Amino acid sequence: MKAYLGRHAQVFMRTLGDFARSPAATLLTVAMIGVTLMLPTGLYVALLNLQRLSHHWQPRGSLTVYLKRHTDTRATAARLDALPGVAASRYISPEQGLQELRTRARLRVAVGILRHNPLPAVVILRPRSQTAHAVAALARQVATLPGVAHVESNFTWLRRLDAVLALGHRAVAILAALLGLALVLILGNTTRASVASRAAEISVVRLVGGTNAFIRRPFLYAGALAGGLGALCALIFLELALWALDGPVQRLDTLYGSAYKLVGLGAGQALGLLALGAGLGWLGARIAVGHQLRRDQG
Amino acid sequence: MIEFSHVFKRYPLGTEALSDVSFTLAKGEMAFLTGPSGAGKSTLLRLVCRLERATRGRIVVNGHDVSRLSPRRLPYLRREIGVVFQDNRLLNDRTVFDNVALPLFVAGMTGEDVRKRVWAALDKVGLRGRERAYPLALSGGEQQRVGIARALVHRPPLLIADEPTGNLDAKLSDDIIDLFREFNDHGVTVLIATHELRHLERLRKRVIRLGHGHMVDAA
Numbered sequence: 001m002k003a004y005l006g007r008h009a010q011v012f013m014r015t016l017g018d019f020a021r022s023p024a025a026t027l028l029t030v031a032m033i034g035v036t037l038m039l040p041t042g043l044y045v046a047l048l049n050l051q052r053l054s055h056h057w058q059p060r061g062s063l064t065v066y067l068k069r070h071t072d073t074r075a076t077a078a079r080l081d082a083l084p085g086v087a088a089s090r091y092i093s094p095e096q097g098l099q100e101l102r103t104r105a106r107l108r109v110a111v112g113i114l115r116h117n118p119l120p121a122v123v124i125l126r127p128r129s130q131t132a133h134a135v136a137a138l139a140r141q142v143a144t145l146p147g148v149a150h151v152e153s154n155f156t157w158l159r160r161l162d163a164v165l166a167l168g169h170r171a172v173a174i175l176a177a178l179l180g181l182a183l184v185l186i187l188g189n190t191t192r193a194s195v196a197s198r199a200a201e202i203s204v205v206r207l208v209g210g211t212n213a214f215i216r217r218p219f220l221y222a223g224a225l226a227g228g229l230g231a232l233c234a235l236i237f238l239e240l241a242l243w244a245l246d247g248p249v250q251r252l253d254t255l256y257g258s259a260y261k262l263v264g265l266g267a268g269q270a271l272g273l274l275a276l277g278a279g280l281g282w283l284g285a286r287i288a289v290g291h292q293l294r295r296d297q298g
Numbered sequence: 299m300i301e302f303s304h305v306f307k308r309y310p311l312g313t314e315a316l317s318d319v320s321f322t323l324a325k326g327e328m329a330f331l332t333g334p335s336g337a338g339k340s341t342l343l344r345l346v347c348r349l350e351r352a353t354r355g356r357i358v359v360n361g362h363d364v365s366r367l368s369p370r371r372l373p374y375l376r377r378e379i380g381v382v383f384q385d386n387r388l389l390n391d392r393t394v395f396d397n398v399a400l401p402l403f404v405a406g407m408t409g410e411d412v413r414k415r416v417w418a419a420l421d422k423v424g425l426r427g428r429e430r431a432y433p434l435a436l437s438g439g440e441q442q443r444v445g446i447a448r449a450l451v452h453r454p455p456l457l458i459a460d461e462p463t464g465n466l467d468a469k470l471s472d473d474i475i476d477l478f479r480e481f482n483d484h485g486v487t488v489l490i491a492t493h494e495l496r497h498l499e500r501l502r503k504r505v506i507r508l509g510h511g512h513m514v515d516a517a
Contacts, residue, residue, distance in 0.1 A: 007406060200389070204389060204400065205404060207347070207349070207376060207381055208400055208404050208448070209373040209374065209375075209377035209405065210373060211373045214373075
């Protein structure tokens, strides 16, 4: 076991040495992989932020219930509050509504002109269940109650946003699959070139009894290492991009009067990306070197 | 140690390199393989370590049926044979030490054992102290001796050499052949392909003669 580890450590160190001896080529490959991985990861992080932002803007799935005039609106409100699907409710009387309008500077004059209060009483409901289905069902139920004039839900646009985000996620998944394939191909090609340039060495290793596993090993290490370093490069690009975007986002936030902080990848996800990069690099190298060796053996 | 029975080797374009070659080389024996250029000496040696496959016939090397050996088992056959080429086939981007150590690395040996074996092998060929040199900094004779050290560092029971003295002057050439005889004295089976008749007369070992792919004399 110790000898086994020693052997692997030896090959690993030699691979690092090979990288250090050709820094330009290594840097190019690693940067290329970095950009390739950065694209889907960046999009994913953008979607993540958009999703968080949509939560931030609106309590999800609240219902605005407009009550009929000239009815006992408080009683209706109490009935609404008692519904089993309702987590919380807030009653806004016509007077309160008008008061709220007055506080808005631009509307103050308009409100002053009004001779009587045109606003209906309103109840804002927060459904107990936040699933699309449950909120829609509650909206239908509320609409049939006596004393209710109209139910409006912010749900439609939220659902549209969700659909758009789902589409985005799917697009990211497709892009990630394609670019993952690109990474395998990039490293496959690099490996093929490096196997070809070491043909003399490989033939000597064969002659003295090197197994295919022994011949493959340095190339697999090189592939995995380049993939891993590429992923690290992608993480660095991503952090730089987030850092560059942070200022403008802060400004936008102040204008909207909310406080939003951009999120990047978590530690687990970052490690996952590194592992994925190394794994795909290994795979690309494995396919290329396996193909070369089979051809050699003919 | 080596047993050829009715071996044929035909190349794709129809040239027959070997036809109906049979001979046996016993364990611990030393023999010269000789004949004019193009007689099939190199082909025969390449068949022994299965750098090529025979078209027909049976080849047994150290108990392995070479023509039936699976690719997976092939490396283990090669580890039992030390091979020396005329063009020595050294890796010029690695030091003498790394070149000689290659068969040990390949077999999974590491650390102190490797160092001891490599030093011993270099000592035997008279190159102790040149471990850190690169092959291109050495003379032709020295390079050939590095190749020999690499062929015997893992102590194979069989050593085969294809024109190991081809590019060397008479003195160096004799030294190298003497080196092979010394290994043979230690029990290694040795088969050397050469067209230098001088060695045959000097050493009085067994001679296997090939002529245009045919066995001329195996006595």
